[in-house]
Each structure stands twice: as structure tokens, then as C-alpha cells.
Amino acid sequence: MNDTKVSWPQTWWKFMELRVGVVPLPVHLTLLAVVGYFVISGKVPTEINMMIAVLAVLGFSCAELGHRVPLLNQIGGAAIFATFVPSFLTYHHLIPAQIIQSVTDFTKSTNFLYLFIAAVIVGSILSMDRGVLVRGFLKLFVPMAAGSVAALLVGTAVGASLGLGVRHTLLMIVIPVMAGGVGEGAIPLSIGYGQIWQQPQGELFAQVLPPVMFGSLTAILLAGTLNFLGRRFPHLTGEGRLQPEESEQLATHEQDTPVDLDVTHIAAAGLLVITLYLLGLVCFQTFRLPAPVSMLLLAVLLKLAQAVPPSLEQGAYVVYQFFRRAVTYPLLFAIGVALTPWDRLMAAFAPRNLLTIIATVVTLVTTGFFVGRWIRLYPIDTAIVIACRAGQGGTGDVAILTAANRMQLMPFAQIATRIGGAITITLTLLVLAHQG
Helix, strand or coil, X not given: CHHHHHHHHXXXXXXXXXXXXXXXXXXXXXXXXXXXXXXXHCCCCXXXXXXXXXXXXXXXXXXXXXXXXXCHHHCCHHHHHHHHHHHHHHHCXXXXXXXXXXXHHHHHXXXXXXXXXXXXXXXXXXXXXXXXXXXXXXXXXHHHHHHHHHHHHHHHHHHHHCCCCHHHHHHHHHHHHCCCCHHHHHHXXXXXXXXXXXXXXXXXXXXXXXXXXXXXXXXXXXXXXXXXXXXXXXXXXXXXXXXXXXXXXXXXXXXXCCCCCCHHHHXXXXXXHXXXXXXXXXXXXXXXXXXXXXXXXXXXXXXXXXXXXXXXXXXHHHHHHHHHHHHHHHHHHHHHHHCCCHHHHHHXXXXXXXXXXXXHHHHHHHHHHHHHXXXXXXXXXXXXXXXXXXXXXXXXXXXXXXXXXXXXXXHXXXXXXHHHHXXXXXXXXXXHHHHC
């Protein structure tokens, strides 16, 4: 009798340790049943508790499938499945309309993508060594500039050789790939094109969007491939560090968290993250500098000035770890449903466009790899950051770094995506305006 009593909780606990993502299997199955009940009843609540349940159970389910597909699981299959499977299912109406509407409304109204990016950026920066931070930012511009120029030349040459024309290839395919995503890239680029060429912005946006989306998919696949390459040749990667002399700062925080770290430090760090993001919004409204870039710069200034005590730094790291482990795949699922139109993605599969986009992104990443190695950065980690130049904005950064299992590179990814994209758009429109 006693043996039975002892074995019951132990057996159940072992069952509870079976997980789909971070969700215990019994909880996962229960959530599936509950969500199914509300869908069948026709009354899916839109409150935040329901949305967390929906995104968690479906996001981790897609990621788990990606983890289990041979070969694809070696190149970021979880991130690919979590983003593009829901996009496909949404387009073909294979997800209940109530779920699609609720997820779309929640994603767009809360804008929680930026909360995720804020937590990852601030947590990453505050967990880094100050000297490493400065050297990494300065050195990153060399492979980023070299990769951008090489991709510009090679991508344009490939498109022109396939009969797309130099001007069309450059302005409608290559530049959009490196413009920094949709909100900060394709939209302002198409508005600028429309004003300069006196054409409807909507039509131009429909043309530049597919290269942005497929360029991001190509970058995700390359990031997963680079992660696989890093496991085969560990001397080529710092596993999330850009420089050989960089200390294992993140690992140290994870293993040696001080005993006086308590929930108040974590809560205070969370509020610090939100404060920096809101200050970023102020900078955007005042100077038109994108909020994530402003937030990144503010976090760097705080780190360089040693204005944040160690307890808050480690609290920020805990916040970062929570979002990285628990929020990534639910977020990617929401992005797939609400922000990744499958038909636009498929439009990029015209063979000539496809080859041009692939040539552009491969050149970008390959150049970053070799130039990074030349200036004594870890080539794989450098190439992963440079791949974010072709990412779909913050969405792409999350997916690319998830596929590469290097979310701690988010601050550098934001430099590549936001600042690199802004420079690309600004120079392009200035040249076009001057020619006009």
C-alpha cells in the first residue's frame, strides 16, 4: 500500500515532466481541449488569459513539429514551422476564423512583439561586458558594410543576367531585401518610391513585400545552417559571442546568480525595460528615430555609464531568459497568423525573383562570414548577425536568432536590421530624388 502511494506521485510527476516546449504535456492536452471547447461553442474569449493559452499551445505545437522533422530540425525547423505553418493554415482557412480574428486583434492591438524585443535587447546589453560591447559595436560595421555592398553588386548582377533589368532588380528586389523589414523597410520605401515616381504606394508596396518576406525566410534557413556548422566546427563560433576575447558573461549570470537576487529585482528590471522602450517612443515622436534603435542606444549608454546596479542587471537577465524561453514560439505563431500573408510570400517564388533573392542573401551572409573572420570576430556569429540585414524587421530578427539558437545576439541584430535598413532606405531615396 505504501509503495502504491509513493509510486503514484512519482509516476505522475514524470508524466508532468514530458513537455511540449515549456508546457507540461498534461497541461498542453488540457489547453487543447479547453480551446477546442470554446471554438465549438462559438464564443472564444478575447481576454489576455485566453490569448496566452491559444498562443502557447499552438505556438509550441508548431515548434515541436519543426523540432522533429529530420534535416529541417538542424537548420531552425522550429522557428520556420512556428512562423510559416500558421501563415499557410491561415491563408487556407484551416484555423478557425474566431482564433484567427482573436490572435490578429490581440497581436496588433498589444504590439507585444516590441515588448519581447525590448526585454531581449535590454537583458542582453545589461548582461554583457562593457568593453566587449564597445568593441563589438565598432567592429560589426566593417562586415555589415562589406556584406551590404557585395550583396548589392551580386544580387543586381544576377537579376540583370536573368532578364529582370538592372534598375528593377536593384530597386524592387535587392534594396527591399536589405531595407529592414516591413514596417521600417517596405512601407517607407514604397511611400518614397510613390512620391518620387508619382505612382500608387499600395501597388509598389505589393511589389517590394515578397522580396522582404522571402529574403527573411532565406536568412532563417542560412542561420539554422550556420548553427549546424558551428556544432561541426566549434572553433568557428563563440556560441553567441562575437569576439574571442569576450568573456562568458551570459553563462556566468546563468550559473552564478547571487543569493540576494529576489523577485523585486526582477520586477524592477521589467519596469526598466518598459521605461527604456517608452523613452524610445518619445525619441521616435521627437526625432523620428525608430523606438527600438533609441531604446538600444539608451541601454548602451546606461551600461557604459555603469548606471545600473548588478542586482538590476541580473534581474534584466532573468527577464531576458524568460522571454527567450517562454515567449519566442508563441510570438512567432502570432506573427505567422497576423503579419505574414502566405500569398505574398508565395509571390516571391517566381524563379527569377527567387534566384536573385537567394544570391543577395547568400552573398550578404558569406561576405559577413569571411570579413568577420578577417577582423578576428567569430565568423559564424558575425554571419548570423549580418543575416539579420535581410530579416523581416524585429520579426525576422527573432526568427533568425531563434533558428541559430543565439538570441543573445539581439542587440547586434538590431543594429544590422534597424540602422542598416535605415541607411539603405535613406541613401536609396536620396539618390532617386537627386536623379529626379
